[in-house]
Amino acid sequence: MTQQPADGYDVVVIGGGAAGLSGALMLARARRSVAVIDAGTPRNAPAEGVHGLLGHDGVPPAELLERGRAEVGGYGGHLVSGQVESVTRQASASAPPGEVPGFVVTLADGRTVEARRLLVATGLVDELPQVPGLRERWGRDVVHCPYCHGWEVRDRAIGVLACGPMAVHQALLFRQWSADVTLFTHTLPSPAGQEAEQLAARGIPVVEGEVSGLEIVADRLAGVRLADGTVVGRQVVAVASRLVARAAFLAPLGLRPVEHPSGIGEHLPADATGRTDVPGLWVAGNVTELSAQVGGAAAAGAGAAAQINADLIAEETRRAVAAHRDRAPFSAATEARVSELVTGNARHGL
Template sequence: MPPNGHGATVERMEKRMEQFDVIVIGGGAAGLSGALTLARARRAVAVVDAGEPRNAPAAGVHNYLTRDGMSPAALVAQGRAEVTRYGGTILDGVVRGARRTSDGFEIDLDGGGRLAGRRLLVASGLVDELPDVAGLRERWGRDVVHCPYCHGWEVRDKAIGVLGSGAVAADRALLFRQWSPDVVLFTHTAAPLTPEQAERLAARGVRVVEGEVVAVEVDGDRVAGLRLAGGEVVAREVVAVTSRMVASSPVLADLGLKPVEHPMGAGMAYPAGPTGQTDVPGVWVAGNVTDLMAQVISAAAQGVMAGAAINHDLVDEDADRAVAAQLSGNHAKTIP
């Protein structure tokens, strides 16, 4: 028997409502780390995972001490095994909605299943919205990259094309210049460069190509260049893009929470306190759903912090209930 007595299977969930201390929505680094923390605290915890991690196309996780280069799938598989080792339940499924109840929350799963929990931890991540350029999405996570700290070492010394969009195009080109001497900034839809930006780029040897990019050219199974609207193809081996990162959750929306614009214009995320607590009592968030810039290791850390905070919250509630029950029992004994 698992430590908390909950080792339920998917089939068992479909037959009847199952009550948990905490339901975790999202089974990536943040969600699994939160679940692990809670399971080790002997809480009955269930993780519902849709199986669509943001980093699935990537070959490996990076900047995660002792796990650098590990495939995202292997990291998730090991995390799931650790959660279940301590009695946690893992469910493959999609959460369609949520509502508050007198005892906490209920969530609806695809296929008609339902779960109940005293607390919720939402770690459902985000979606990267890419520029509208033909062929970009198909190469995403391989030789179309967004984060130099995630992929810079792997694309070092290659011919990198930075696709300009938003206000950070020049800064992004200078950043990727750290990893390669051959960087070209394609202005695409970005605002015109200021004289200072142009000077800095030129000083670092970053060439600027004006005009809209319409397609990624591919040779075999690798990027070969970027095609401009006028037909010219500029040879490149790697394309760096700035995606718009958008966190959306039917659960958080149903409970009255709304995402807000990132202060740097990077996308939309759900605000929360230092431990991930939202404005809705009993609901926490962790990872990219609240922190657009979080890498895997920082998302995992946020999951741990949220899990510990949730356990403390439940400890307080358990103590309050115990005191109330004791007082109620003493009162009943005094009734003639």
């Protein structure tokens, strides 16, 4: 069940995956007004189950998110369906001097929501090589992460499609789950030197030549087809997608994805707490940590939320101190005058 957004919140969370919902849960339990804006396009939707998540191993992704939404709603958090179009600053005049101006979040349908702080947890997009069949079978028998899918494809004939600098590393990883692993160079040069030696030592053959498609029999992957027509029998294809953060809507704030140091894609940089260079804006999950699994993303969301709550408390305390100081001289003068009147009345027997 989703709701219409209110005019303003302490925190707006953009993204309703594990990181966003975990952050919203933490904030709602901290008695913050919080809204989660979710476009409803989770990255792991094609997968049958979430794996490696303690206590929830194998749970369908949709079920895990539904549980999370119910928990956030149970603490008063709002769940809003919508695609965020842009994020801008509120007018600086709306914030007291020395404080961080809030944000205006504009949705694709024209709705706007104001927030004192933002937590962006929109995840990423997997950009796959332009090989027919890969996208259609993504999350089934075309996989990317051995820690997410390795157990499920164990002992099968696995083909690793080289499409980036981590291809050999990926092949060596999948070798842990199967003794039948083949590396397809596709459009990249054949491994040489130490990498070639490592592959040979682990019994991983290398097939050169561009891959033109997948061989499907009875809705099952049966092989990898090369441009020359050769078909190499495989039951699973592993491919390292290029990982790109979903963050175009932050451009008005000057925050854009940059190349990840590992060379696997683009992310939004942040410090260890998720704080970005934009005051008042935190990030969590795959939008900043491209390789984070569901458990790590959820933990990052909770951690960022705690930092946001502490930041708001610090701001509210500064306001309270300023107000207290403004009242103090008046209170002292009033107290002195009352004391004087009481003393005078006593002298006159009143």
